[in-house]
Amino acid sequence: MSSAAQPPEAARARRPTLDAVAARAGVGRGTVSRVINGSPKVSAHSRAAVEQAIAELGYVPNRAARSLVTRRTDSVALVVPESETRLFSEPYFSAIIRGVSSGLSGAGMQLLLVLVRDESERARLATYLTEQRVDGVLMVAVHRDDTLPDLLDELAIPTVLAGRRGHPEPLGHVRADNGGGARAAVRHLLEGDRRTIATITGPLDMDVARARLDGYREALQTAGITVDEELIAVGDFTEEGGRAAMRELLRRRPHLDAVFAASDVTASGAVLELRAAGRRVPDDVAVIGFDDSIVARHTDPPLTSVRQPIEEMGRTMARLLLEEIAQRGKGHREVVLPTELVVRKSA
Amino acid sequence: MSSAAQPPEAARARRPTLDAVAARAGVGRGTVSRVINGSPKVSAHSRAAVEQAIAELGYVPNRAARSLVTRRTDSVALVVPESETRLFSEPYFSAIIRGVSSGLSGAGMQLLLVLVRDESERARLATYLTEQRVDGVLMVAVHRDDTLPDLLDELAIPTVLAGRRGHPEPLGHVRADNGGGARAAVRHLLEGDRRTIATITGPLDMDVARARLDGYREALQTAGITVDEELIAVGDFTEEGGRAAMRELLRRRPHLDAVFAASDVTASGAVLELRAAGRRVPDDVAVIGFDDSIVARHTDPPLTSVRQPIEEMGRTMARLLLEEIAQRGKGHREVVLPTELVVRKSA
DNA sequence: GCTACCCGTGGGACCGCTCCCACGCGGCAT
DNA sequence: ATGCCGCGTGGGAGCGGTCCCACGGGTAGC
Numbered sequence: 128m129s130s131a132a133q134p135p136e137a138a139r140a141r142r143p144t145l146d147a148v149a150a151r152a153g154v155g156r157g158t159v160s161r162v163i164n165g166s167p168k169v170s171a172h173s174r175a176a177v178e179q180a181i182a183e184l185g186y187v188p189n190r191a192a193r194s195l196v197t198r199r200t201d202s203v204a205l206v207v208p209e210s211e212t213r214l215f216s217e218p219y220f221s222a223i224i225r226g227v228s229s230g231l232s233g234a235g236m237q238l239l240l241v242l243v244r245d246e247s248e249r250a251r252l253a254t255y256l257t258e259q260r261v262d263g264v265l266m267v268a269v270h271r272d273d274t275l276p277d278l279l280d281e282l283a284i285p286t287v288l289a290g291r292r293g294h295p296e297p298l299g300h301v302r303a304d305n306g307g308g309a310r311a312a313v314r315h316l317l318e319g320d321r322r323t324i325a326t327i328t329g330p331l332d333m334d335v336a337r338a339r340l341d342g343y344r345e346a347l348q349t350a351g352i353t354v355d356e357e358l359i360a361v362g363d364f365t366e367e368g369g370r371a372a373m374r375e376l377l378r379r380r381p382h383l384d385a386v387f388a389a390s391d392v393t394a395s396g397a398v399l400e401l402r403a404a405g406r407r408v409p410d411d412v413a414v415i416g417f418d419d420s421i422v423a424r425h426t427d428p429p430l431t432s433v434r435q436p437i438e439e440m441g442r443t444m445a446r447l448l449l450e451e452i453a454q455r456g457k458g459h460r461e462v463v464l465p466t467e468l469v470v471r472k473s474a
Numbered sequence: 475m476s477s478a479a480q481p482p483e484a485a486r487a488r489r490p491t492l493d494a495v496a497a498r499a500g501v502g503r504g505t506v507s508r509v510i511n512g513s514p515k516v517s518a519h520s521r522a523a524v525e526q527a528i529a530e531l532g533y534v535p536n537r538a539a540r541s542l543v544t545r546r547t548d549s550v551a552l553v554v555p556e557s558e559t560r561l562f563s564e565p566y567f568s569a570i571i572r573g574v575s576s577g578l579s580g581a582g583m584q585l586l587l588v589l590v591r592d593e594s595e596r597a598r599l600a601t602y603l604t605e606q607r608v609d610g611v612l613m614v615a616v617h618r619d620d621t622l623p624d625l626l627d628e629l630a631i632p633t634v635l636a637g638r639r640g641h642p643e644p645l646g647h648v649r650a651d652n653g654g655g656a657r658a659a660v661r662h663l664l665e666g667d668r669r670t671i672a673t674i675t676g677p678l679d680m681d682v683a684r685a686r687l688d689g690y691r692e693a694l695q696t697a698g699i700t701v702d703e704e705l706i707a708v709g710d711f712t713e714e715g716g717r718a719a720m721r722e723l724l725r726r727r728p729h730l731d732a733v734f735a736a737s738d739v740t741a742s743g744a745v746l747e748l749r750a751a752g753r754r755v756p757d758d759v760a761v762i763g764f765d766d767s768i769v770a771r772h773t774d775p776p777l778t779s780v781r782q783p784i785e786e787m788g789r790t791m792a793r794l795l796l797e798e799i800a801q802r803g804k805g806h807r808e809v810v811l812p813t814e815l816v817v818r819k820s821a
Numbered sequence: 822g823c824t825a826c827c828c829g830t831g832g833g834a835c836c837g838c839t840c841c842c843a844c845g846c847g848g849c850a851t
Numbered sequence: 852a853t854g855c856c857g858c859g860t861g862g863g864a865g866c867g868g869t870c871c872c873a874c875g876g877g878t879a880g881c
Binding site for chain 1 (some may be wrong): 489534536537538539541542547549552556567568571572576577579584585586587588591595601602604607743768769772773774775
Binding site (some may be wrong): 851 | 867880
């Protein structure tokens with residue numbers, strides 16, 4: 128058991144192999160392999176002998192060897208643009224990881240986390256992913272012009288995206304009902320008798336941002352209100368972007384009485400800017416964010432926000448990917464999860 | 475190039491092997507291997523031929539095969555207790571990952587993310603880690619009684635911890651100067667003429683929490699102030715814990731005029747509770763947090779907080795681990811990185 | 822009593838790479 | 852010319868599994 132007594136320079140103690148187990152159990156390699164892989168065609172007697180030998184030797188199968196012959200790695204990659212780990216306010220990043228991890232762990236799959244720093248690294252990434260290191264790929268924050276998903280499609284590597292690039296989206300993906308969330312937010316503002324409702328969007332090359340903007344438009348139209356394009360400002364999901372957009376909106380339409388922001392961080396920037404301009408929130412201007420992140424609970428006033436079931440999205444992504452790996456091309460390729468309006472003080 | 479034309483049921487196109495490259499380049503396997511691994515003992519002519527063949531075939535080495543013979547996997551695991559992904563306020567979790575990822579990527583190492591849900595999973599984890607799937611292990615949020623590090627030590631798997639379990643800590647680790655940060659915070663409060671300074675700690679089975687508490691004590695003693703044990707309340711790094719601790723402190727010492735909290739989230743809970751008790755922050759009671767997380771910037775008032783260089787901690791962990799993997803037992807085993815007090819409005 | 826079948830089993834042939842040994846060949850000293 | 856050295860090189864052996872084929876022995880069917 129203890130290799131601690133060995134001199135530090137010694138090679139790491141070599142672990143027992145399948146052969147060793149077979150020898151100790153007095154059976155052949157094939158039988159040991161069958162026991163390990165749960166084959167039913169093993170006598171109770173042999174099975175017991177093998178299991179005891181495994182326990183005595185502390186045998187653990189070598190993944191590389193198995194992987195070499197089965198051509199599976201039992202691991203999947205989660206690809207995240209590095210910039211997103213900064214931008215995404217909590218709990219997005221960790222919640223996705225938690226969901227993915229929990230969806231995977233039951234299947235004995237390992238999670239390879241790949242942060243992509245910049246374009247030059249994308250090329251290297253493509254190499255990694257073809258190195259037969261992973262059985263499938265999960266991607267978050269895919270942009271409309273992202274080419275990596277196409278490459279994965281072409282290489283026939285099972286892939287599931289968080290969100291879609293456009294529609295139709297040929298690859299499997301999971302997304303929140305962004306449009307529905309946006310509609311609920313705007314409806315809530317209308318019910319609070321707000322009439323001049325502005326919106327600060329995310330980058331419009333991302334489908335989430337577009338879908339939230341569309342929801343905003345639809346809710347207004349449903350209420351019989353003509354959309355005033357001057358009430359729409361493009362942001363980038365950051366606080367600073369939110370401030371800039373808010374300044375611009377105030378300049379264009381000083382008398383607006385509500386803002387629907389495409390993220391909490393953006394909303395918090397908007398709140399700061401509104402206050403700087405002497406407006407009270409929510410008395411003069413109501414504000415609603417998106418994500419229900421930790422920021423929403425800690426701003427002043429706490430933000431009303433649209434919550435996405437992020438952890439469940441991660442779990443669902445994992446499930447879709449496992450299905451796709453198990454049986455190429457089967458399973459439904461698109462899942463939309465519901466959003467929920469969390470009402471706090473800002474609207 | 476295109477396997478897209480094949481029927482979906484077809485096995486994934488088998489990738490070219492080293493043999494194929496050798497045949498195409500008109501050389502032996504050995505020579506191709508040498509080129510790939512950058513051996514100098516290859517003639518310019520052969521090297522060129524091999525490189526061309528690799529490019530033409532789109533050859534990518536198979537990791538499993540290499541791994542099987544070299545007994546290296548070129549990947550390391552980052553082990554995170556799942557509860558921590560919830561508790562750690564941003565930016566800790568993602569910043570550590572970013573740092574680790576950047577420290578690793580240069581060395582061509584891959585990052586395996588392992589969330590540990592509960593004790594039962596720890597056992598499975600131990601199995602994973604001995605499966606020869608990783609060359610080393612990084613761990614965050616190690617508790618004092620955590621046995622996994624000992625196991626890793628015994629198995630002679632290179633390991634680096636974020637923070638230490640106690641001291642001395644036999645394993646390599648990286649930590650922030652928690653004591654120094656705490657001292658700086660308390661000194662700042664003293665300079666603001668606060669005299670009745672309370673503290674809300676983290677769970678005392680974690681070294682970070684202990685070190686911050688020690689720093690608090692030292693700063694007071696240095697200033698010639700006797701530590702009043704009634705001004706010390708134990709929290710758990712959560713907001714609710716912060717609120718409960720603050721209530722207790724107000725009960726014990728109603729006239730306290732400052733609080734040093736061991737985390738921003740705790741501090742934000744304390745602020746809420748202070749306000750509920752009719753105290754103004756910072757006028758009546760000054761508050762300082764720890765972490766300089768996104769929460770600190772968004773509370774009202776924005777929190778003065780102690781910043782840790784988290785991303786750099788991650789990078790340093792990766793560096794230490796790579797050193798340890800390259801040459802067992804060499805390299806210095808302990809790195810302490812400086813903290814910095816970020817002054818905002820709360821103190 | 823002989824053939825047919827099935828079940829459990831052992832072990833050979835690989836998977837794709839690295840390691841290392843042996844070999845050929847040109848250049849230099851003898 | 853002969854011997855020696857060293858450089859580049861080819862290819863056998865193995866890493867530790869899985870897959871699959873062939874085989875032995877029991878049971879059932881005729």
